[in-house]
Amino acid sequence: MFKNVIVRKPSKTLCEGITSAPELGKPDYNLAIEQHKLYVEALKKCGVNIIELEALEEFPDSCFVEDTAVLTKKCAIVANPGISSRNKESLYIIDTLKKFYPKENIEYIKSPGTLEGGDVMMVGNHFYVGKSxxxxxxxxxQFISILEKYGLTGSEIALEEVLHLKTGINYIENNNMLVSGEFINKKEFERYNKIIIPQSESYAANCIYVNNTVIVPLGYPKVKESIENLGYNVICVDTSEFRKIDGGLSCLSLRF
Known part of the structure; x- marks a missing residue:
């Protein structure tokens, strides 16, 4: 069960965020703010405590707080984002983490190592990490070494097409895994019950499980139906403005 969720308000510089899909246009800040509020409301319905951090105007992508850290039951691992415009974002999550983890249980990825939370998928006590x-x-x-220090495990997954691991694959508990594109036939995931996402709805591979509810991006009916057929409660949230700068549902929060 998740107890807490950290989110960060979108900055007014959001429209300058990194994108691999300029054809989608620039985000509308006011619409992004409204979508972010609805995202937070959806999380509240899942019974978690929300910690909402103020916007960081210096960092257009900083609402994607997931990339700044990986939070486990035993430790917090402060990430080291692998692109210069985001590299210092992690510094602004540390004070918040200290409210939930003892100082000695906060670990750090150090240069020349780079790691972003969007490349990490937790399955129980094991963490899959995308090399991207x-x-x-x-x-x-470094990440796997830290995990092992706390009795946890990790393994590397080579990425060929997607930006982050969780762009194309997400675990929704109960041995169920949403998979799309390059992940459909990866041998590392053979033992899971795979819900194959059609190419036309590949963006919706990025859903999040929070306390028996799966939050799904709005506008992807096949994915929504597939998850509902597994017996989950589903909440749909519009993330169209965040998609324009390569963001999805998981990117917008740290859940622990």
Whole structure:
């Protein structure tokens, strides 16, 4: 069960965020704020305590707070984002983490290692880590070493197409895993019950499980139906403005 969720308000500089899909246009700040509020409301319905941090105007992508840390039951691991415009975002999450973790249980990924939370997928006590343009081999080595210090485990997953691991695959508990694209046939995930996401709805592979509810991006009916057929309560939230800067549902929060 998740007890707490950390989110960060979108900055007014949001429209300058990193994007691989300029054809979608720039985000509308006011609409993004409204969508973010509805996202927070959806999380509240899942019975969690929300910690909402103020916007960081210096960092257009800083609402994607997931990339700044990985939070486990035993420790917090402060990430080291692998792109220069986001590299210092992690510094602004540390004070908040100190409210929930003893100082000695806050660990750090150090340069030349890079790691972003969007590349980490937790399945019980095991953490899959995507080797991507943002998370490098050294970062993964450090991350797994930290996990093992606390009796947890991790393994590397090579990425070929997506920005982050959780862009294309997400675990929704009960052995159920949403998979799309390159992850459909990866041998590392053979033992899970795979819910295959059609290419036309691939963005919706990024759903989040929170206390028996799955939050799904609005506008992807096939994915919504597939998850409902598994018996989950589903809440749909519009994230269209965040999609324009390569963001999804999981990117917008740290759940622990």
């Amino acid at each position: 343009a943002r998370t490098n081999k050294e970062g993964i080595t």
